[in-house]
Amino acid sequence: MNAPALLGVRHHGPGSARAVRAALERLRPRAVLVEGPPEADKIVHCAADEGMRPPVALLAHAADDPGRAAFWPFAAFSPEWTAIRWALAHDAEVRFIDLPAAHTLAAPGTAGRDGPDGAAGPPADPLAMLAGAAGHDDPERWWEDAVEHRGAGRPGDGGPGDDPLGPFRAVAEAMAALRSLPEGEPPGGEAPGDGGPPNPRDDAVREAHMRLRLREALKEFGEEVAVVCGAWHVPALAVRRPVAADRRTLKGLPKVRTEISWVPWTHRRLARSSGYGAGITSPGWYAHLFAAPDHPVERWMTTVARLLREEGRPVSSAHVIESVRLAETLAALRGRPLPGLTETTDAVRAVLCDGSDVPLDLVRDRLVIGDDLGEVPDTAPATPLQRDLTRLQRALRLKPEAGPREKELDLRKDTDTERSRLLHRLRLLDVDWGTPLASRARLGTFREAWRLSWQPELAVRLAEAGVWGTTVEAAATARAEAAAREADTLAGLTTLAERCLLAALPAALPVVLDALADRAALDTDVGHLAEALPALVRSVRYGDVRRTDTEALDDVAAGLADRIFVGLPAACAGLDRDAARGMRGHVDAVHRAVALLERPGVGDRWTAVLTVLAEREHLPGEVRGRAARLLLDEGALTADRAARLLGRALSPAVAPADAAAWIEGFTGGTEPGGGLLLLHDERLFGLIDAWLTGVPADAFTDVLPLLRRTFSDYAPALRRALGERVRNGPATGPARGTTAPAWDPERAAAVLPTMRLLLGLDDEECGMRLPPGAQHPPGAREMAEAGASARPASTGGGTR
Structure with a gap:
């Protein structure tokens, strides 16, 4: 086999990228072979498009199972990306030589993987072994000194008098020595045994395919071929091995039909902390080294100072100058050719951050790692659903960003309404670009708050959603209809109906409502009905903000409310303590829903149900106490009547556990704000104070344990505040038989x-x-x- 130029690199290394560019300029090959899936040969030309801005990734997924996917990421400082761009700019042939994605995706456990090198690397860490041989205990630091700092006018940067192929020969020799060690894999690997089909993840299988592709290129282009691959594979590609042996290695590989495309990627997903096996610790720092080979430390400190100023920290030019001097001094003391990330970080902490790690963590997150999100041009192949989403993003001026950001939408504005519909439709498709935030006090029903963050994994979700339709609206409609047919709970159907209204899917709503009506007619569990009602009522009440027709939903909600009113008293009988607490929550939910349901007579019927619950003796104390409290809040229960109910529920004849349950339901118990209401509500405080002061002395010792049990759930600060109020004197509110202040x-x-x-x-x-x-x-x-x-x-x- 002829001897091509084998350029062994470290994935995502700026020093390797500069060395590859210098070597290609010297060699001027007619063909450049790159480690990657051969299916990408037909779309590699998109890398030359002006609209392609890394970081980007090749996304390959099984055509029949889009969730089975793998990514091959590239950054601007990736050697493979540099080789691809150089070849396209110089009219050289570009081919990928790794094992096809059709075989890689057929292996079990490949869903969402980040390429072969991201999951299965060499048996040992070659960088750690080389660093150890050189006397370094930090592989990253050794690699930075030996490779990444090659440049900035120093020897070895590819300038006059330097041999651009020298570093690659040295790396190849080092890797060959490592692979010859007993614990390493022999050069070229061993063919799989006869015990089963070969594993597409094995290096031996991948390298066999690389050699076959390399032989094809050598036959076509002669010796004018350059190969850019991981340094670990160089010895395996240089070894002479019979073609028949390589074909035997690949025989019997599983295979699936695949589709491939370009998708945006992020620096954060290039970081090792994201779980990417071939990741690096500092993608933002490496991007800086690649983009600023001259005066990298000065430029870096300036960027850090700008970030800290934006965050309100007082950073001056003198701080920047001093931090540069400190970083260079530290590098000299530590014997490093240039200040690395360690030195710059120490200098930033000491000078720009005043020794604090709090602003330093911000620098690490925003700059050392970074949230840069790549862009893919329209010329790149994409599914119809992806193209429709891109069109909507541009029309609605809703640009994807990697870093999380909050956005408020005013639903009275047409553009914001369409943005809200798009985000809700994507959520129906499990493409969670936006996450709804809890409404704040200043937000009305016509406002929505979202947290937006576009992650690369959403491209896989979007590919999976392509089976439902070619547009976002059509796909969301089909997905909602399917979910309605598959739903097995009434609450799930009501939530789905609410989501269809939020997403403005009028075609799906009739299907959901039919399923909802059928399920409601068959479901006799009042708890299920109570869980379902609030979502329906919210949709009816606030659906007109989005100008949607909710008349049919209104009828379903009213029918559901009627069934709850009829069955609730019977459903509350015979419940244990846990079930009673759950039913108390249902009573609260129905109460809030009825307050929003604009139907004549509904409120009066619900008041009658609450009256039955409050006065029926054999119901759980939590339910009776809660019903009495709701009636009191609504003015349907007088203070005198509430005091009689309180005295009857807490009489000595009642078991302490039942009495504690009643008082817990009446005061709000462990619910957030329940104790605060008792503290600030004169009527509640007065009722309990009047009852307690009227307990006979001989019965007080029996009442005290249930009171301690009830109030022990309150926070210590709240208990102290209640004690202070009691110490200040008897309650002066209207609960002692007086009436409320006269209406003025x-x-x-x-x-x-x-x-x-x-x-x-x-x-x-x-x-x-x-x-x-x-x-x-x-x-x-x-x-x-x-x-x-x-x-x-x-x-x-x-x-x-």
């Missing part, structure tokens, strides 16, 4: 002018007129005019 219409009317101006209503629309002599409060008109100027013409239904 004049004080209430004082608020109306400001509300009228803020809402843009006249006196008739507001339903009340100003009392004689009432005037607008100072500044009310200015506030209202400012609010009116900022208010859109149509507020939708979200202002209710």
